[in-house]
Amino acid sequence: MDRKMISKIVKASGVSAGEMVLIHFWGEDADKEIANNFIIAVAELGATPLLLQQSRSINRDIFLAAKESCFGEQYFDLFTKFDAVLDVFAYRPVILGYEIDEDQFTLYRKYMAQLFSKLMDCKRFTQIRIPTAANAEESGLDPQDFIQRMERAYDVDYTAIYEACRQEKDRFEGAGNVLLRTGEDCELFFELTDRVWHIDAGDGDLPCGEIYIAPVEDKTQGTVYFETFYLDGAKYDHVLLYIKDGRIINSDRPEVMAYFEKQPQENSVVCELGFGMNPNVTDLCGYPVLDEKMCGTFHIAVGANHMFGGTNEASDHIDFVGHGTIVL
Numbered sequence: 001m002d003r004k005m006i007s008k009i010v011k012a013s014g015v016s017a018g019e020m021v022l023i024h025f026w027g028e029d030a031d032k033e034i035a036n037n038f039i040i041a042v043a044e045l046g047a048t049p050l051l052l053q054q055s056r057s058i059n060r061d062i063f064l065a066a067k068e069s070c071f072g073e074q075y076f077d078l079f080t081k082f083d084a085v086l087d088v089f090a091y092r093p094v095i096l097g098y099e100i101d102e103d104q105f106t107l108y109r110k111y112m113a114q115l116f117s118k119l120m121d122c123k124r125f126t127q128i129r130i131p132t133a134a135n136a137e138e139s140g141l142d143p144q145d146f147i148q149r150m151e152r153a154y155d156v157d158y159t160a161i162y163e164a165c166r167q168e169k170d171r172f173e174g175a176g177n178v179l180l181r182t183g184e185d186c187e188l189f190f191e192l193t194d195r196v197w198h199i200d201a202g203d204g205d206l207p208c209g210e211i212y213i214a215p216v217e218d219k220t221q222g223t224v225y226f227e228t229f230y231l232d233g234a235k236y237d238h239v240l241l242y243i244k245d246g247r248i249i250n251s252d253r254p255e256v257m258a259y260f261e262k263q264p265q266e267n268s269v270v271c272e273l274g275f276g277m278n279p280n281v282t283d284l285c286g287y288p289v290l291d292e293k294m295c296g297t298f299h300i301a302v303g304a305n306h307m308f309g310g311t312n313e314a315s316d317h318i319d320f321v322g323h324g325t326i327v328l
Helices: 002-011 030-046 056-063 073-082 102-119 133-139 143-154 160-171 254-263
Strands: 020-026 048-054 084-089 123-130 177-182 184-192 197-202 209-211 221-231 234-244 249-253 270-276 299-301 317-322 325-327
Touching: 002 143, 002 160, 020 030, 030 048, 030 084, 048 056, 056 102, 073 102, 123 254, 133 143, 160 197, 160 209, 177 221, 197 299, 221 254, 221 317, 234 254, 270 317
Parallel strands: 020 048, 020 084, 084 123
Antiparallel strands: 177 184, 177 325, 184 221, 197 209, 209 270, 221 234, 234 249, 270 299, 299 317
16 A cells, blocks of 8 residues: 555545544554554644554563553543544454463453543544455455455545445435345335434545445344355355344345354344445455445445444444345
8 A cells, every 4th residue: 555545545534734643553563664654644634643553562562561550541541632543454453463361461451442442532533454465364355356456445536435425325314214125026124213324435444435324223124135145254145134123033044044043132133224335346255344335235234333323232243245226
């Protein structure tokens, strides 16, 4: 990812002159140039950047030595001063990646929990996955394929995506319910009363490009068809889900239903309806971070939605992406 693309991303995230911006960087010193380019891009917009690096190797050494008295409330209060957080990761965040004594690891977990409780209170919190071989591991894609897909998804006209998202949001605004038609005769009804549509056009979870809403949790009813369905690392073709009172109650694929039967009830609640708006995501690959942004697709999710206006708290949030038509 070059400086030009990083500058586009930082601008799209909403950084403006006079702001205090934290670059929260997950990566080793070998990847530090990425963080440096984000610092430069923030400064170019007239804002003040500050870097906090979360290196696995450095954190291992810190928390092998740390005491209970380290990282008190005074430290965490420092992070209340920021207007925005750019959460940039060259590899999967939070995971330490090293075995350390359980007492020391408890200190690490406590540190991360307290830190994120402060960071999430900032006006804007933007997650930015860097196209690296390390991040490809989570996607299940070949590293080169992952990098090419991610760079293409990032290299967009962010102003145009925002405008397209705004127009689509306006189309749905005020609709108390919608009907999703998929396959030959599948219909899925969503109740949206008093719920709010959100736009992700660069200031949320990147790569960006979607509008989404938390439907009323116990009102989704009907059936939905997916030509391709990814779940728990497996790919299934031609899958039907049966949904009643907001929960997945059956599927024509026993393997799919077996998965949900093992989950807590809240993890099978339909928690999101969204539509992809990124023109540079052109085919489904099984990586939800990309797939749900593909133009011309819908996605529903099961699990947690209390982060964007819903009431369902769950341990997971899993997206399923398909093609269909929507009726207001």
